[in-house]
Amino acid sequence: MSVAGVVGGVVQPLVVVAGSPFLVGVMRQVRARLEGRAGAGIGQPWRDLRKLFGKEPITPRGTSEVFRLAPMVLVATTLVVAVVVPFVTTDSALDPVADLFAVVALLAAGTVALALAGLDTGTAFGGMGASREMTIIALVEPTLLVAIFALSVRVGSTNLAAIVSSTLHDPSRVISPVSLLAAVALTVVIVAENGRLPVDNPSTHLELTMVHEAMVLEYAGPDLALVELASAMRLSVFLGLLANLFVPWGIATTAAPLAVLGGVIAVAVKVTVLGGLLAAGEVFLAKLRLFRVPELLAGSFLLALLAVAASFFLA
Template sequence: MSALGIVGGVVQPLAVVAGSPVLVGMMRQVRARLEGRAGPGIAQPWRDLRKLFGKEPIAPRGTGVVFRAAPYALVATTLVVSFVAPLATVDSPLDPVADLFAVVALLTAGTVALALAGLDTGTAFGGMGASREMTIVALVEPTLLVAVFALSVPVGSTNLAAIVSSTLRDPARAISPASLLAAVALVIVIVAETGRLPVDNPSTHLELTMVHEAMVLEYAGPDLALVELASAMRLGVFLALLANLFVPWGIATTAGPFAVLGGVLALAVKVVVLGLALAVGEVFLAKLRLFRVPELLAGSFLLALLAVAASFFLA
């Protein structure tokens, strides 16, 4: 465990927790402006969280420990990923956990916990949302694994920090055919995993189309605040991983205060740029029909497979 890894283990979770709601607020504000509305301001998600945390905890009658534990599991798994992944610093305090398969397993565990909570409510909407979410996850997680695996082939390791360090040493790798194919596949994966358009619409409660919102309809108060915070954190973590896997420049490689501060600022700039680009794209996209979503995700999986083939044959 290096000094840089220890610093990263402290700084990265704090940056993700503090910055993710602001990122969501910025994305909502951009969408509002492009749609001709004033918007609530970029700090509105934090105001909503503060109000929800101040309310009395309430759970629907008949729910069990799964419903109550799911928000904590969702936050905890995302925090662990932000703790070990190379986001602001290239070293990890727990290097074995920074492996591709461990990180994807942690993120999937949070999703499964929320889906089980939706089933635990016993409502039609909860079961419908959980079913749809598992359909999407069954296609998204293999694509995520295969896309990042394509980046790991030239490195000879599935460790995320090793992949980032390799791109830093060889910048031309970021524009290789394998990297470009993997980048497109990962963009589609992130859109689906975080419930953005055209896969899901995070700003609607229309019962026939919602996926993520259907699983959290029964949450209220502090539990809903944890779910909303975890959703924002997952979006921030996914965008940070996308940025650092392909454009890692600016990430801290030493434990000096200026290097770490530069790494945090570079991370913030990259995530904000990606988030705003995603928000702008959503304004011009319509939600896909549910039965068309597997076709989109199957296409992303094909791109990930092509990236793996390119990494072997064009290396």
């Protein structure tokens, strides 16, 4: 564990927690402008969270500890990922946990906890949303593993910090067929994992089309605030992972204050730009019918497999 890793482990979760609601606000504002609306401003998600945290906690009758603990599990797993993944510095605070398989397992654990909470409510919409989410995650997680594994082949390690450092020292890898195929596959994963169009519509009010929102219909007050905050943090984590795996420039290689500040600014700019592009793309997309979603995710898995094959043949 290096000094840079410790500094990154302290700074990164603070940046993710503080900046994630603003990222959601930027994305909503981009969509609003492109649709000809004024928008509520980039600070509206934080105002909504403050209002929800100030409300009285309400728990539906008949639910168990699974329902009550799911928001905290979702936040905790995302925070651990924010600590260990190299976003601001190339070194990780907990290097063994920065492994590809450990990070994907942590992200999947949060999703499973939320799905179990949807089932625990005993409502039709909660069960429907949980069932759809499990279908999606069963197709998404292998793609996430294989896409990043394609990058790890040429490094000889599944450690995310090692992959980022390797790309930083050899920028030509960014435009290689392996990186391009893996980047497209990972982009589809991000869209599906975070319930964005065309897989899911985060602003829908039609229960029959919901996936993520159907699982959290019964949450209110501080619990809903934790779910919303964790969802924004997961989006930031995924976009930060995409940015630093393929465009790691600006990340701090030392613990010097200016280098760390530069790393914070770099990751904030990259994630904001990616979020803005994602929001702009959603304006021109319609939600896919549910039975079409596996076809999209299967296509992304095929691209990830091609990336792995290319990493061996072009090594």
